[in-house]
Amino acid sequence: MTKKIIAVVGATGAQGGGLARALLADGEFAVRAVTRKPDGAVAQQLAAAGAQIVQADADDTASLRAAFAGAHGVYCVTNYWEHMSADKEIQQAQNLAEATKAQSVAHVVWSTLEDTRKRIPLSDDRMPTLHGKYKVPHYDTKGSSDHFFDAPRTTFLLTSFYWDNLIYFGMGPKPDAQGQLGFVLPMGNKKLPGIAAEDIGKCAFGVFKRGTSTLGKYIGIAGEHLTGAQMAQALSQALERNIVHVDPPPSVYRTFGFPGADDLGNMFQYKADFETEYCGARSIAQSRALNPELLSFSGWLAKYKSRIPL
Numbered sequence: 463m464t465k466k467i468i469a470v471v472g473a474t475g476a477q478g479g480g481l482a483r484a485l486l487a488d489g490e491f492a493v494r495a496v497t498r499k500p501d502g503a504v505a506q507q508l509a510a511a512g513a514q515i516v517q518a519d520a521d522d523t524a525s526l527r528a529a530f531a532g533a534h535g536v537y538c539v540t541n542y543w544e545h546m547s548a549d550k551e552i553q554q555a556q557n558l559a560e561a562t563k564a565q566s567v568a569h570v571v572w573s574t575l576e577d578t579r580k581r582i583p584l585s586d587d588r589m590p591t592l593h594g595k596y597k598v599p600h601y602d603t604k605g606s607s608d609h610f611f612d613a614p615r616t617t618f619l620l621t622s623f624y625w626d627n628l629i630y631f632g633m634g635p636k637p638d639a640q641g642q643l644g645f646v647l648p649m650g651n652k653k654l655p656g657i658a659a660e661d662i663g664k665c666a667f668g669v670f671k672r673g674t675s676t677l678g679k680y681i682g683i684a685g686e687h688l689t690g691a692q693m694a695q696a697l698s699q700a701l702e703r704n705i706v707h708v709d710p711p712p713s714v715y716r717t718f719g720f721p722g723a724d725d726l727g728n729m730f731q732y733k734a735d736f737e738t739e740y741c742g743a744r745s746i747a748q749s750r751a752l753n754p755e756l757l758s759f760s761g762w763l764a765k766y767k768s769r770i771p772l
Contacts (some may be wrong), residue, residue, distance in 0.1 A: 465754075466534035468670060469567075471520070471558065473497050473502040473513070476626065477539050477573055478719070480663020486511045487682035496529045520554035525562035535670050536562050538611075539573040542600040544629075546722060550591060555607035563612055569677065570616040576740075577605025578732050588735070589712070589728045598729045599735075600623050613678050617669050620682035620758040621662050622655040624745055625762045632720070634770045635697060635705045636762035643772065645697055648715040648727065652734040654693070655684035655744040658757045668752030682744035683752070686759050693759060700763035701770070 473495030474479035476678055485493045486508070493513040497505050500517045509515050518529035520540060530536050538558040542551045555572075562570045578598045584591050596602045608618060628634040635643040647654065665683045669676050688696070690707040698705045712734075716727030733740050750756045757765070 467492045468535040469494040469533040473662040476659035480660040484667035512728040523557045530565040535569040551603040559610035573602040575604045593605040617676040622657040622684040624659045626659040643705045645694045646708045649734040652737040653687040683749040684744040700767045
């Protein structure tokens with residue numbers, strides 16, 4: 463019997479890569495890895511594992527339609543941090559959605575986040591408005607793009623903070639002037655839902671395996687909900703160094719000067735101000751049901767602590 467095809471956008475990236483590898487390991491579905499760089503090392507590794515490699519670009523709807531042709535399912539994800547353009551990300555989401563509709567894809571999983579303006583309107587001065595029309599641009603662009611997707615054929619996957627940001631995004635422990643290592647998280651004693659990037663893909667795999675039962679639903683995923691102090695303690699144990707939680711106010715974090723500091727400062731403030739709602743939307747038990755291999759933060763550290771720069 464011919465296997466149903468799952469097309470994975472961003473198959474060489476963090477989320478899509480985890481999904482593509484999970485699909486290949488399971489074998490129920492045929493895997494179509496959609497990437498802009500079909501000749502890259504990661505794409506070639508996926509090809510060697512049995513994936514079909516297809517070149518497409520989220521800026522090019524025609525290429526997406528070709529990539530999704532004949533697919534039963536499509537995993538859709540965008541990467542705001544690649545270009546940091548809200549308008550570009552919204553257009554890419556619309557392109558993805560239109561291509562899935564054009565090819566009558568039966569099951570779309572859209573990697574999304576909350577539109578924070580539903581709880582903090584632009585008129586609310588608790589945090590600054592950015593770019594004239596956003597509170598947390600990389601959240602608001604995704605949340606406001608949900609309507610592009612045909613809800614009866616879509617599962618909306620609410621993701622969480624990647625612990626991998628400690629490796630790749632410069633969020634790991636940093637020394638102060640006295641050499642004391644500090645882990646910066648401007649959320650006071652509020653809990654941050656976090657997850658291993660690879661587990662996002664594995665949870666998405668669990669969604670596809672469940673078939674039609676998740677269509678039209680929002681499913682939030684996380685590996686653990688932890689305070690900054692708890693994360694610092696886990697880091698101390700794993701790295702065998704004394705690491706303290708550093709907790710600047712979001713208003714100070716927004717002034718740190720790196721690209722996107724204002725966006726992230728607003729993001730952390732939103733998560734702290736709406737801790738109950740934000741954590742409540744991301745069930746660890748549900749995530750583990752989708753992905754029995756779900757890592758805790760300590761489990762993630764056991765695998766990847768050597769990659770965290772100090």
